[in-house]
Amino acid sequence: MFKKILIANRGEIAVRIIRACRELGIQSAAVFSDVDRKALHVRLADEAYPVGPAPSRESYLRIDKLMDVARRAGCDAVHPGYGFLAENSALPRACTDAGLTFIGPPADAMEALGSKTAGRQLARRADVPIVPGTNDPIEKISDAQALAHSMSYPVLLKAVAGGGGKGMRLVYSDAEFESAFRDASSEAMNAFGDDRLYLEKYLDRPHHIEIQIFADAHGRVVSLGERECSVQRRHQKVIEEAPSPIVTPDLRKKMSDAAVRLARAGGYVNAGTVEFLVDQNLNFYFLEVNTRLQVEHPVTEQVTGLDLVKLQIAIAAGHRLPFAWETITPRGHAMEVRLYAEDPDNNFFPSPGKILSYHAPSGPGIRLDDGVYEGWTVPNDYDPLLSKLIAWGNSREETIARLRRALDEYTITGIQTNAGLFRRILTEPDFLRGEIHTKWLDELLRRPRPSDSSSNDEAQGRFTCDAAAIAAAVWQAMQSVSQSAAASAGNETSSRWKLEGRRQQLDRIP
Amino acid sequence: MKLEVRISGRTRTVELQREAGGWRATIDGQSSAADVVEIAPNRLSVLLAGQSHEVCVTPSADGKLKLQTGTQEFSAEVPDPRTWSGRRHAGVEAEGRQQIVAPMPGKVVRLLVKAGDTVEAGQGLLVVEAMKMQNEIRSPKSGTVERVLASEGQAVNAGEVLCIVS
Numbered sequence: 047m048f049k050k051i052l053i054a055n056r057g058e059i060a061v062r063i064i065r066a067c068r069e070l071g072i073q074s075a076a077v078f079s080d081v082d083r084k085a086l087h088v089r090l091a092d093e094a095y096p097v098g099p100a101p102s103r104e105s106y107l108r109i110d111k112l113m114d115v116a117r118r119a120g121c122d123a124v125h126p127g128y129g130f131l132a133e134n135s136a137l138p139r140a141c142t143d144a145g146l147t148f149i150g151p152p153a154d155a156m157e158a159l160g161s162k163t164a165g166r167q168l169a170r171r172a173d174v175p176i177v178p179g180t181n182d183p184i185e186k187i188s189d190a191q192a193l194a195h196s197m198s199y200p201v202l203l204k205a206v207a208g209g210g211g212k213g214m215r216l217v218y219s220d221a222e223f224e225s226a227f228r229d230a231s232s233e234a235m236n237a238f239g240d241d242r243l244y245l246e247k248y249l250d251r252p253h254h255i256e257i258q259i260f261a262d263a264h265g266r267v268v269s270l271g272e273r274e275c276s277v278q279r280r281h282q283k284v285i286e287e288a289p290s291p292i293v294t295p296d297l298r299k300k301m302s303d304a305a306v307r308l309a310r311a312g313g314y315v316n317a318g319t320v321e322f323l324v325d326q327n328l329n330f331y332f333l334e335v336n337t338r339l340q341v342e343h344p345v346t347e348q349v350t351g352l353d354l355v356k357l358q359i360a361i362a363a364g365h366r367l368p369f370a371w372e373t374i375t376p377r378g379h380a381m382e383v384r385l386y387a388e389d390p391d392n393n394f395f396p397s398p399g400k401i402l403s404y405h406a407p408s409g410p411g412i413r414l415d416d417g418v419y420e421g422w423t424v425p426n427d428y429d430p431l432l433s434k435l436i437a438w439g440n441s442r443e444e445t446i447a448r449l450r451r452a453l454d455e456y457t458i459t460g461i462q463t464n465a466g467l468f469r470r471i472l473t474e475p476d477f478l479r480g481e482i483h484t485k486w487l488d489e490l491l492r493r494p495r496p497s498d499s500s501s502n503d504e505a506q507g508r509f510t511c512d513a514a515a516i517a518a519a520v521w522q523a524m525q526s527v528s529q530s531a532a533a534s535a536g537n538e539t540s541s542r543w544k545l546e547g548r549r550q551q552l553d554r555i556p
Numbered sequence: 557m558k559l560e561v562r563i564s565g566r567t568r569t570v571e572l573q574r575e576a577g578g579w580r581a582t583i584d585g586q587s588s589a590a591d592v593v594e595i596a597p598n599r600l601s602v603l604l605a606g607q608s609h610e611v612c613v614t615p616s617a618d619g620k621l622k623l624q625t626g627t628q629e630f631s632a633e634v635p636d637p638r639t640w641s642g643r644r645h646a647g648v649e650a651e652g653r654q655q656i657v658a659p660m661p662g663k664v665v666r667l668l669v670k671a672g673d674t675v676e677a678g679q680g681l682l683v684v685e686a687m688k689m690q691n692e693i694r695s696p697k698s699g700t701v702e703r704v705l706a707s708e709g710q711a712v713n714a715g716e717v718l719c720i721v722s
Contacts, residue, residue: 387687391631392616395659396687399714403596403612420596426661430687454626457612459598462622469627507628510609511564513590513602514623514630516581517611519559519570520592520600521621522634523579 047363048072048123048147052116053091054137055127056106058417058433059341060087063125066355067092075119077112079105081425086417093119100427106130109140116146123147123362125355129429132338133160149362151316151337159312159335163206163244169332172311174304177323177331179246184227190245191223200248203227205234205241212237216248249331251483252323254278255290256336257305258346260357261314262367269302270346270354271376276482277471279394284464284487285471286342287381288349291442291480292324301330308335317343317358323484341384341434344415348380348438379445380438383453387430389462398426402460407452411438411445424461432463442480446472470495563623563632617659617715653722654696658712662686667708669719673701681719682706695721 050073053060060076064087067074076091081100088094095115098105105111107130116124124141126132126149135156138148150156159165163183169176178197183206184190194201194217203226205213213234215226227243235241253276261267274290275283293301305320312335319340321333343354352374361367387397404420413436418424424432435452439445450472456465471477474490561568573580578593590604602609614622623630666683669675680692681701699721706718 389616389659391622392659393691395691396662396689397660398687399661403599405599426663426686428687430689450627457599457610457624459596459612459614462614462616466624466629509604509607510625510628511630512568512583512586513604513607513609514611514625514628515561515563515568515632516570516583516590516592516604517600517602517609517613517625518561518563518621518623518632518634519572520579520581521598521613522559522636523557523572524594526636 048359050075050093050119050121050123051149051359052112052119052121052124052146053077053087053127054106054112054124055130055132056082056085056087056417056428057431058415059127059129059339061090061417062415063127063355064090066353066359069353070356070359072359075115075121077106077115079427081427084422086419086422095119100425102130102428109137112137113140113144113146116144121146123149123359125149125358126338128338128341133336135160147362149316149358150339151314151318155312155314156337159308159314159318160337161206162204162334165335166332168311169308172304172307174308174332175330177246177249177333180244183242183244187224187227190227191220194223194245195220197247202246202248203230203243204246205230205238206244207234207238207240207242213243249323249325251485252276252325253290253292253482254283254321254333254484255293255301255324255330256319256321256340257301258340258343258354259305259309259314259318259320260354260361260367261309261316261318262361263315263364264366266367266370267306267309267314268367268370268374269305270350270352270374272298272301273340273342273345274482275342276484277477277487278484279487279491281484283342283384285381285383285468286345287379287442287445288345289376289379292328294328297324297328297330304330304332308332316361317354341431342382344413344434344436345380345382348413348436349376349378350374351377378438378440379442380436381442381445381449382434382436383449383468384431385433385435385456385468386464387424387432387461388464390464390467392462394464396426396430397462398424398430399461400424401458403458405455405457406433407435407455409452409455411448412436412452413438432458446478559634561632561634563630617657652699653702653720654699655717656681656693656695656719656721658684658714658716658718659691659693660684660686661713662691662711664706664708664710664712664718665690667704667706668692669701669704671701671704675699675701675721681721684712684718693718697721 052075053063064074074091076087076094077097078088079100097111131137135153138153141148200218203215213230215230217226231241255272255274258270272290273286273288275286277285317339319336322330324330388394389397400423415434418432437445437449439448557572559570571582581590588605590602593601595601598613600611609625611625621632662684665685668680675695677698679695681695683690683692702720702722704719
């Protein structure tokens with residue numbers, strides 16, 4: 047087993063990996079940028095080393111600096127977390143050159159499965175269903191248009207190098223095809239420096255369902271079942287759950303078999319996720335492979351009882367997977383929400399800043415994977431993910447009730463969070479019935495929000511509004527007092543008059 | 557002291573009295589008084605008519621207060637009594653001339669307009685990058701760009717004036 051692991055990441059995922067190391071008796075070495083000196087992962091790690099200025103391309107993305115830290119600290123393995131360098135095959139190659147073990151797939155497997163077009167080609171060879179469309183980048187517009195016509199519209203044009211909805215166009219007819227192609231390819235050129243596009247059949251209201259796989263270096267590949275991630279805002283997952291409300295045992299078996307075939311075909315080792323779209327008739331189509339640990343891995347951990355980070359470390363150390371797929375029986379239901387420092391009432395603008403106070407939820411069935419603490423300043427330079435709140439229960443209903451209860455407890459002052467968005471989603475009838483699809487949340491957010499008065503109990507609502515009004519007044523009064531005190535701090539004697547004058551003025555107000 | 561609170565479309569009057577360890581408050585002359593204590597910065601516990609409420613207060617850049625308690629959220633305005641009269645005038649004067657402020661700390665990555673440009677309501681004025689996301693700041697009104705105070709590459713704080721549309 048390893049003696050010391052370099053954690054090439056920050057935030058909650060760095061904390062998650064430190065915890066696994068601690069439980070395994072492995073030393074952890076964290077890295078931090080100039081603005082992360084006080085970050086939670088630095089406080090919790092056994093060792094911590096600076097890697098440069100705030101911009102990630104000058105710190106967390108600098109493979110040379112990371113390798114230098116690993117050498118100086120005497121690490122024997124590197125865990126990339128998710129994001130940053132986790133899917134960049136240059137990192138596993140650099141690790142190999144430096145004699146370090148990379149905790150993740152081999153560079154070749156990362157390349158064979160990670161790119162969208164390479165993944166599709168491999169899926170076709172492994173007999174995994176893919177969304178009908180072109181296998182290769184489009185060379186002639188007219189050929190692509192003929193194909194679109196034969197598949198029947200609507201179709202989706204997507205950038206080969208794409209992600210995050212850039213270089214993507216939905217086309218409804220032959221007439222729009224050529225101009226949509228030009229727009230998408232110039233957008234792709236601007237965003238990724240690569241204007242190549244491919245074509246896919248557009249699926250109406252699909253579910254996003256993914257299979258967690260694990261492969262050891264001895265040829266065993268297993269599926270740990272699915273996660274449903276259909277609640278997305280602009281292609282970003284915000285709620286994930288397991289099991290999916292629509293997956294039947296038969297479908298689970300078929301999707302798991304397909305994911306395992308694909309992993310084998312790509313020579314995959316370690317943790318990976320095969321993403322699928324599932325249509326209204328429960329047909330599933332391969333979307334892409336994420337060659338790393340996922341943000342939403344805790345929901346799988348909660349229903350399987352496994353620790354995926356510890357499994358990753360064991361596999362990287364050459365251990366065999368200790369179980370077969372058939373022996374894993376998911377228990378209960380788990381659901382995760384991603385809490386971000388952003389303001390849902392103001393266009394989801396990011397809201398970095400100092401956390402003045404923080405109450406973290408706990409209690410039965412609640413898990414909080416957290417990267418923040420009271421008094422810390424959330425920096426402006428990175429992804430706004432603060433915490434992942436995960437609930438577990440015997441049924442989907444109990445899990446949702448627990449998550450709602452925990453969201454009421456989760457309160458942060460000083461910065462804005464999107465907790466209110468989840469309080470809303472978790473009462474939506476469509477969501478409660480599990481009738482969700484990848485565009486569901488975007489559609490919900492376009493509808494006007496029901497007004498305050500429609501909330502449950504009328505009398506209860508009035509008292510709450512009274513309490514809120516009182517709190518607002520007290521807060522304002524305390525601000526005035528503390529500002530006066532601050533202003534007077536420098537000049538005690540002269541300010542007594544001012545204070546008295548202010549007091550009298552305040553009393554005069556009707 | 558008495559304060560006015562505008563909340564849920566109504567103006568409420570809250571009378572406050574400082575007490576050892578907290579505040580005593582009555583709203584709109586109601587007979588039962590609330591017991592209010594500060595739990596932590598911007599976090600108040602309010603006991604009112606036997607009910608326990610914990611209220612989190614978050615001031616936003618536009619001067620309003622966001623209040624969250626349990627599942628409910630409210631937006632309120634409490635004019636600071638010391639600047640009360642001053643603010644009223646400012647509100648009237650600001651009618652035709654809008655200061656565009658940064659809604660969050662970040663970096664100005666692109667200016668989309670320059671002084672003298674005519675803009676429509678909703679038109680993008682500049683782009684501020686924060687937390688890896690580019691956010692377009694839009695004009696609240698149709699008019700003319702009077703001044704652009706921000707420059708490309710400049711770091712800005714929340715509430716900092718970026719440009720003025722008149």
